[in-house]
Amino acid sequence: MNWRSMKFLLSSTFCVSLAMTASRAHAAPTSSPVLQAEVSDTATLPPIGPHWFIPSASEETYQIYDIDKGKVLGTIPATMLANIVIAPDKKNFYVAETIWSRSDHGTRQDLLQVYDAKTLSLTKEIELPPRALAVFAAQDFAVSSDNKWGFIFNMSPATSVSLVDLKAGKVAQTVDIPGCALVYPWKTGGFSRLCGNGSLTNVAFDGGSPTVTHTKPFFDSNNDPVFEQAIVDQKTGQAIFISYTGKVYTTVLGPDPKISAPWSLQEAAGLPAVGTGVQELAWRPGGQQPFAWNAAKGELFVLMHPGNHWSHKTEGSQGWVFNVAEKKLLRRIDLPQPASGIAASPDNDALLYATGHRDGPITVINSSTGDVIKTIPARVGAMSIAPGL
Amino acid sequence: MTASLFDRLGEKAARYLASHASRRGVLGKVGTALAIAPAFPLLPVSRAEAEEKPVSASLTDFERKAQTKDPDKCDYWRHCAIDGVLCGCCGGGVHTCPPGTEPSPVSWIGTCRNPADGLSYVIAYRDCCGRATCNAPADCDCNTADREMPIYKPQTSNDIIWCFGTKSTTYHCSTSAIIGKAS
Numbered sequence: 001m002n003w004r005s006m007k008f009l010l011s012s013t014f015c016v017s018l019a020m021t022a023s024r025a026h027a028a029p030t031s032s033p034v035l036q037a038e039v040s041d042t043a044t045l046p047p048i049g050p051h052w053f054i055p056s057a058s059e060e061t062y063q064i065y066d067i068d069k070g071k072v073l074g075t076i077p078a079t080m081l082a083n084i085v086i087a088p089d090k091k092n093f094y095v096a097e098t099i100w101s102r103s104d105h106g107t108r109q110d111l112l113q114v115y116d117a118k119t120l121s122l123t124k125e126i127e128l129p130p131r132a133l134a135v136f137a138a139q140d141f142a143v144s145s146d147n148k149w150g151f152i153f154n155m156s157p158a159t160s161v162s163l164v165d166l167k168a169g170k171v172a173q174t175v176d177i178p179g180c181a182l183v184y185p186w187k188t189g190g191f192s193r194l195c196g197n198g199s200l201t202n203v204a205f206d207g208g209s210p211t212v213t214h215t216k217p218f219f220d221s222n223n224d225p226v227f228e229q230a231i232v233d234q235k236t237g238q239a240i241f242i243s244y245t246g247k248v249y250t251t252v253l254g255p256d257p258k259i260s261a262p263w264s265l266q267e268a269a270g271l272p273a274v275g276t277g278v279q280e281l282a283w284r285p286g287g288q289q290p291f292a293w294n295a296a297k298g299e300l301f302v303l304m305h306p307g308n309h310w311s312h313k314t315e316g317s318q319g320w321v322f323n324v325a326e327k328k329l330l331r332r333i334d335l336p337q338p339a340s341g342i343a344a345s346p347d348n349d350a351l352l353y354a355t356g357h358r359d360g361p362i363t364v365i366n367s368s369t370g371d372v373i374k375t376i377p378a379r380v381g382a383m384s385i386a387p388g389l
Numbered sequence: 390m391t392a393s394l395f396d397r398l399g400e401k402a403a404r405y406l407a408s409h410a411s412r413r414g415v416l417g418k419v420g421t422a423l424a425i426a427p428a429f430p431l432l433p434v435s436r437a438e439a440e441e442k443p444v445s446a447s448l449t450d451f452e453r454k455a456q457t458k459d460p461d462k463c464d465y466w467r468h469c470a471i472d473g474v475l476c477g478c479c480g481g482g483v484h485t486c487p488p489g490t491e492p493s494p495v496s497w498i499g500t501c502r503n504p505a506d507g508l509s510y511v512i513a514y515r516d517c518c519g520r521a522t523c524n525a526p527a528d529c530d531c532n533t534a535d536r537e538m539p540i541y542k543p544q545t546s547n548d549i550i551w552c553f554g555t556k557s558t559t560y561h562c563s564t565s566a567i568i569g570k571a572s
Contacts, residue, residue: 104521105557134540134548155543157495157553181541194541221542228539278449278535310449313534 044118045073048090048387050347053362055355055384056080056136063380067351067364070376074120081133083141083152086387088234091117094166096141096152098131112150112164126169130156132181136288136383137228142185145234149205151183151191161193163205175210177201182228186253187237194228194241196221204255211255218259219243223276227285227312231293231300235388240293240300240324244312245274246285250324265302268322269329276309286314288357288382289341294350294367295388300324301352301367303342304332315340319352321367333370336363341382346389355380448502449535457505460565463531467512470499471531472547473563476517478529484566486517492564493518494554497544499536500571509571515564518555523562531563 051067059080064073078084082097093115101107110131114124132140132155140153143166150164154174159181165172180195190204198217203210219226219241226241226249233239239257241249246265251257264273266283274282283304285291292301300323303316315338321330339354344367351373352365358381364373455466460483461475467483468475480487496513503510538545552558 100557100559104559105519108558132540132549134546137540137548155549157543181539181543194539196542221538225539225542228541278447308450310535310537313532313537 042119043074045120048086048117050387050389051345051351053343053345053353053384053386054084054086055341055343055353055362055378055380056382057378057380058359059381062385063378065362065376065378067345067353067362067376070374076115076120080136080383083138084385085141085143085150086385087117088143088145088147090387092123093117093120094141094143094150096128096131096150098133112152114166124169126150126164126166126171128152128162128164128171129154129160129174131162132159136381137182138289138383138385139182139184139228139230142183142191142232144185144191145188148207151185153181153183153193155181161191161203163210172207173210175203175205175212177203177212184230184232184239184253185234187234190253190255192239192253192257194226194230198222198225200251200253200257200259202253202255202257213255215257215259218249219247219262227290229289229291231291233293233295235295240291242285242291242302244284244309245276246283248324248327263327265304265320265322265329268327269320269332278308278310280308281306282308283318284309284311284314285316286312287316287340287342288313289343289384290316292342292344292352292386294344295346296348297350298323298325299330299344299350299367301342301344301350303339303354305338315357316342319354319365331370333365333367335365336372336375339363339382341384343384343386345386353384353386355382355384357382451533451535452502452504455502455504457503461529463528463533465565466503466505467501467510467565467567468531469501469533469535470512470537470547471514471533471563471565472537473514473516473531473560474523474525475529475531476523476562476564478525479517479523479562481517481562481564484515484564486564487520487523487562490517490519490561491555492516493552495552496566497547497549498568501565511568511571513566513568515566516552517561517564518552519557519559520561522560525562 053065054062057063062076062078078095085094095113098110110128112126132153142151152162154160160174160176162171180193180201184192189206193201198219198221200215202213224243224245226243231240237252239253247262249262251259266274287303290303302320304318304320305314305316319333340357341355343353345351350367352367354363359379361378362376461477486492493516496515499512540546
């Protein structure tokens with residue numbers, strides 16, 4: 001017998017004798033009932049709370065976290081090619097997904113999947129035309145605030161949008177809009193799209209024939225494009241588009257959106273405005289999900305890093321907090337580690353959730369003080385959703 | 390620089406990543422044109438761009454550090470606009486697909502500066518498709534963002550999954566084939 005086997009035998013003998021001793025010690029005097037056989041059951045979810053946070057994990061799922069408890073409550077299947085939306089009435093999660101019948105080959109299926117928000121049961125699957133496939137492109141999918149319509153960006157490679165009747169469970173029609181991509185939902189009655197010439201195309205739709213209008217180009221799409229990860233507050237229809245150099249354009253989306261003159265994130269912070277120099281080191285916005293919004297206070301959160309132009313995918317070392325109405329920097333928060341994604345809780349004292357590129361923890365930050373409240377061990381990535389109020 | 394978005398990617402494909410800024414093509418039409426005419430009727434566009442703004446005027450960090458010796462590293466000069474796993478790390482090469490996969494007939498393009506001769510070349514980032522993603526070491530998983538654009542400029546966006554025109558649309562790895570001199 002070698003030493004390892006002997007060690008195992010010794011420790012096993014010790015455990016058995018310890019268990020017997022314990023059993024003798026407790027058998028006689030106790031009056032507590034004998035543990036009963038258990039029935040296996042399945043958990044359900046409480047109503048969606050303001051401190052829920054739903055980040056992507058391992059590019060295969062989104063994990064539902066209760067941040068106050070620091071625990072996973074459940075799992076929504078959704079790959080890095082999927083888009084996920086919380087239904088406006090918070091009764092469902094919608095997942096636009098693409099799968100192949102034989103894993104890496106076979107029949108391609110594009111689906112809008114509906115999960116019950118209490119049981120996470122898959123209650124409906126709506127067949128779709130081929131979606132646009134891109135890595136974690138959250139703005140490929142939106143749901144109208146009345147919960148009647150899903151808007152899904154298609155690319156085949158010609159570009160269009162599927163208008164999905166969520167109640168009937170089918171695609172009602174498809175609108176071809178060449179030259180434009182993504183979907184930014186209005187407060188009611190339609191959505192807008194960003195176009196390659198630096199303009200918005202606006203699609204008024206409420207079940208009948210869509211009416212399409214166009215704005216004039218408002219940003220320099222060749223040299224200083226706006227990030228696709230714009231903020232849209234669906235309660236008001238306000239949209240915030242932010243360019244690679246940190247120019248902020250605000251508007252209320254609709255058939256004829258008036259777009260504000262841009263202001264600069266850096267100038268709001270008392271720094272010089274930033275240009276497009278490839279050797280122009282400055283604080284710049286960046287990351288996979290670089291922006292978050294708190295509607296209760298009208299605060300915008302931006303991941304910022306020092307870098308040159310074209311460093312727009314670089315993780316942020318600071319989170320900058322802005323009051324958008326006042327075009328004012330409120331504070332700069334040093335992040336304990338670089339973050340590629342940021343999200344915010346919707347309540348009055350917003351929690352910020354900072355996450356890395358992949359397989360990392362969740363850093364929970366008090367947005368008012370910048371203090372790290374806690375770090376939740378996790379294996380999550382940059383992309384996430386957080387519920388509205 | 391962040392790590393690649395495409396680690397363990399289940400699928401991806403043709404992404405365009407062109408060079409200097411002023412591409413003006415209409416999104417859908419460009420995509421369709423590329424799908425129909427694989428490769429290189431677009432070349433004049435790239436040439437025009439290169440002429441508009443000489444690459445030597447101001448070099449990016451990538452261009453300053455680019456090397457010419459090892460194509461299986463992310464800083465190899467041709468990978469100035471790549472996003473994915475290098476096929477040279479997966480049994481293929483800089484313009485060769487690994488066994489069991491096929492090159493996408495559609496490719497996105499970039500313009501990269503060769504430090505050896507100071508000239509810019511049009512590069513076709515042809516992906517190899519039809520098998521699950523190659524799990525190469527992290528050093529082979531690249532994501533360079535020079536002149537990378539959002540999805541509404543698809544010809545220059547490296548997040549788009551685009552494997553149209555292959556038997557299976559599954560992404561395996563990426564190559565960087567020279568098409569010709571850009572200027």
